[in-house]
Amino acid sequence: MEIERVYTGIPGFDELVNGGIPKRNIVLIAGGPGTGKSIFAMQYVYNGLIRGESGIYVALEEHPVQVRINMSQLGWDPKKFEEQGKFAIIDAFTGGIGEAAKREKYVVKSVDDVQTLIDVLRMAIKDLNANRVVVDSVTTLYITKPVIARTVVLQLKKLLSGVGCTSLLVSQVSITERGFGGPGVEHAVDGIIRLDLDELDGKLYRSIIVWKMRGTAHSLYRHPFEITSKGIQIYPKQTLKVYRQQAYTSEIRGEVNE
Ligand SMILES: Nc1ncnc2c1ncn2[C@@H]1O[C@H](COP(=O)(O)OP(=O)(O)OP(=O)(O)O)[C@@H](O)[C@H]1O
Numbered sequence: 736m737e738i739e740r741v742y743t744g745i746p747g748f749d750e751l752v753n754g755g756i757p758k759r760n761i762v763l764i765a766g767g768p769g770t771g772k773s774i775f776a777m778q779y780v781y782n783g784l785i786r787g788e789s790g791i792y793v794a795l796e797e798h799p800v801q802v803r804i805n806m807s808q809l810g811w812d813p814k815k816f817e818e819q820g821k822f823a824i825i826d827a828f829t830g831g832i833g834e835a836a837k838r839e840k841y842v843v844k845s846v847d848d849v850q851t852l853i854d855v856l857r858m859a860i861k862d863l864n865a866n867r868v869v870v871d872s873v874t875t876l877y878i879t880k881p882v883i884a885r886t887v888v889l890q891l892k893k894l895l896s897g898v899g900c901t902s903l904l905v906s907q908v909s910i911t912e913r914g915f916g917g918p919g920v921e922h923a924v925d926g927i928i929r930l931d932l933d934e935l936d937g938k939l940y941r942s943i944i945v946w947k948m949r950g951t952a953h954s955l956y957r958h959p960f961e962i963t964s965k966g967i968q969i970y971p972k973q974t975l976k977v978y979r980q981q982a983y984t985s986e987i988r989g990e991v992n993e
């Protein structure tokens with residue numbers, strides 16, 4: 736039987752996962768700083784909006800006003816869809832403090848209690864009848880308490896998957912870390928997409944690899960991608976080989992350690 740998939744519309748990505756992310760999957764989008772996680776997440780939600788779907792962006796790392804600016808910079812105007820009740824940003828960043836925050840409809844005052852976030856998210860999903868949800872970043876919810884990471888992710892999964900949403904959870908990992916956000920989280924999610932930046936001969940190269948995606952076959956290659964003024968463009972027919980030993984020569988390591 737053909738499974739239902741959510742077409743991300745991110746150029747080149749759907750080819751990597753046989754046509755789209757299986758519906759209801761909770762997918763970790765993991766990577767170091769500046770690798771394109773937030774752009775990937777915004778592009779995923781926005782592409783749903785232009786297809787007539789509804790989406791929610793949970794902002795834990797940036798001010799909602801900044802999220803709107805970042806989207807507009809890439810040519811994705813969220814305002815129209817917010818007015819139509821098709822798109823919402825959940826403000827889990829400001830704590831409700833400041834003039835701009837007073838204008839936000841969905842505010843989570845403290846993220847110390849994940850249940851509050853879950854409750855607001857549930858309400859927003861119902862109001863919008865949303866099917867695409869992004870949490871940027873889920874790491875913020877447990878960075879000071881790694882022991883609760885798995886519980887937090889499972890709570891989110893229970894809600895999101897239960898109401899039929901297909902979701903991206905942004906996971907921040909440090910530059911040197913090759914993992915995705917810790918074992919508890921990595922096994923709890925249905926999919927893992929890893930974005931990388933590797934320095935080779937003094938230049939940074941972007942690449943993407945789908946590490947796991949429950950419910951579908953997917954590419955097992957590392958593919959190059961670009962970020963332009965229109966967002967992410969992946970090259971599914973190209974692969975990138977990263978020779979890490981070569982990238983980090985002893986000379987560079989020496990400089991870093993000094
Ligand atoms: N208009 C643009 N053209 C080309 N590249 C861009 C453009 N806008 C942003 N970028 C690139 O995207 C990067 C930021 O991407 P993004 O915000 O998605 O990173 P991130 O993975 O979310 O990082 P962090 O973990 O720090 O939040 C910038 O560092 C820059 O290299």
Ligand SMILES: [Mg+2]
Pocket residue numbers: 772773774796871
């Ligand atoms: Mg980000």
